[in-house]
Amino acid sequence: MNAQKLIDKIGFNVIQGRVTAEDEGFDEGLEGQPAVTELVTRALEEKIDPKKIVLDALTASMETVGEKFDKGEYLIPDMLASAECVGAAMDILGPHLVDAGIESKGKIVLATVKGDLHDIGKNIVGIMFKGAGFEVTDLGSDVSSERIADELERTGAEYLGLSALLTTTMWEMKEVIEALKSAGIRDQIRVLIGGAPTSESFAQEIGADVHCRDAFQAIDVLREMKK
Ligand code: B12
Known part of the structure; x- marks a missing residue:
């Protein structure tokens, strides 16, 4: 899968509120297909820049979630399901966003x-x-x-x-x-x-x-x- 396709898929699954492949998703019937956890792991394996994943997949898709909530298509639990996806993605991405020295910078x-x-x-x-x-x-x-x-x-x-x-x-x-x-x-x-x-x-x-x-x-x- 090329990088953009993978980014789009991560975003799609955040919007669907699917953390793992077992989740059925907002539109239902998606169980078995890779979800945020599997796709983010794969994106890192394919050396996609974690910054791109955060901005183009996670942040951008949460904007879509907000628009859906605005239009009444999504309710609070749907926003929370998407929020959980971002949390799960960040658990995986966190260590890859590190460039720390030992000394505290402040x-x-x-x-x-x-x-x-x-x-x-x-x-x-x-x-x-x-x-x-x-x-x-x-x-x-x-x-x-x-x-x-x-x-x-x-x-x-x-x-x-x-x-x-x-x-x-x-x-x-x-x-x-x-x-x-x-x-x-x-x-x-x-x-x-x-x-x-x-x-x-x-x-x-x-x-x-x-x-x-x-x-x-x-x-x-x-x-x-x-x-
Ligand atoms: C997820 C979500 C929720 C979840 C939050 C879960 C959680 N644990 O955070 C839940 C379901 C709880 C929720 C509740 C509500 N929500 Co809400 N929510 C959202 C949603 C869809 C996504 C927000 C998000 O996480 N974005 C992704 C992150 C990565 O982006 P970000 O927060 O902007 O952060 C980035 C930058 O802004 C910046 N940044 C952010 N903070 C900081 C701080 C510092 C120091 C720095 C340097 C940078 C920085 O860096 C971040 C990373 O790059 C937004 C839609 C949107 N477009 O924002 C609506 C939205 C914010 N919610 C909205 C509303 C109306 C509500 C409710 C009032 C709904 C209700 N009727 O109850 C309640 C309010 C609850 C409350 N008292 O806070 C509206 C706000 C409208 C307005 N004009 O005020 C929005 C815009 C949706 C919409 N379009 O209608 N919500």
């Missing part, structure tokens, strides 16, 4: 903001940061601004990565920045933000340092900041 706290349960993008960012040699404290999702400020003080981290996927919760990022100011630590911390509804202009509006469109750009940004 400490970063990661969180999805309060009211928001979307953690797939943040988890990918965490895997990438660890792979690049950063010490990551992942606070999970639905995290309050107070807790984030406390953890930054406790860990002495110099970077904070915030994620939000909802147009309603993205404004929580501003609350976090205000909490850092109240704690008197805003100047010591570089704040990176990401998630589909966020943008460079939004980052400027709320006083974050930088917006990243994906996990790979985030690594370049962190490396640039360290220079």
Whole structure:
């Protein structure tokens, strides 16, 4: 199978919510055919760039899943089945996204903001940061601004990565920045933000340092900041 066909097949199976060949899939009747786990393993064997798998197969197909949810074709459990596929794929891809040295490149706290349960993008960012040699404290999702400020003080981290996927919760990022100011630590911390509804202009509006469109750009940004 050529590389593009394999990428398309992985994406198709994420949309179908099929983790392994045993799963029947959203359209049913697909059991027995290779699913995300088998296809991602094969893609690595065929030396397809893991970055291409993350962006062109996993991320792109989750956009389609979102569109299907928007149109009412998919319900919450369908989105969750696809989310599980991305998690399974990242378990396989994680070790291949590593180029770490032994020495820590710095400490970063990661969180999805309060009211928001979307953690797939943040988890990918965490895997990438660890792979690049950063010490990551992942606070999970639905995290309050107070807790984030406390953890930054406790860990002495110099970077904070915030994620939000909802147009309603993205404004929580501003609350976090205000909490850092109240704690008197805003100047010591570089704040990176990401998630589909966020943008460079939004980052400027709320006083974050930088917006990243994906996990790979985030690594370049962190490396640039360290220079
Ligand atoms: C999966 C999913 C869910 C799952 C989440 C499971 C999980 N564990 O994460 C579940 C089923 C729980 C869910 C629930 C809901 N969802 Co939802 N969901 C999605 C979906 C389909 C995919 C998101 C995703 O994982 N994308 C793949 C990842 C890899 O991409 P990413 O998150 O953008 O991350 C990349 C970059 O953005 C960036 N990045 C992200 N964060 C960060 C952070 C930092 C620091 C950096 C540097 C970079 C960075 O790097 C990442 C990797 O490259 C999106 C559709 C979409 N287009 O986004 C809808 C979507 C976000 N959901 C939506 C909605 C409406 C909901 C619900 C309100 C539905 C409901 N009625 O209950 C609830 C809200 C629950 C809550 N309180 O959070 C809407 C939001 C609309 C809006 N304008 O706000 C969307 C857009 C779907 C749609 N088109 O309608 N959802």
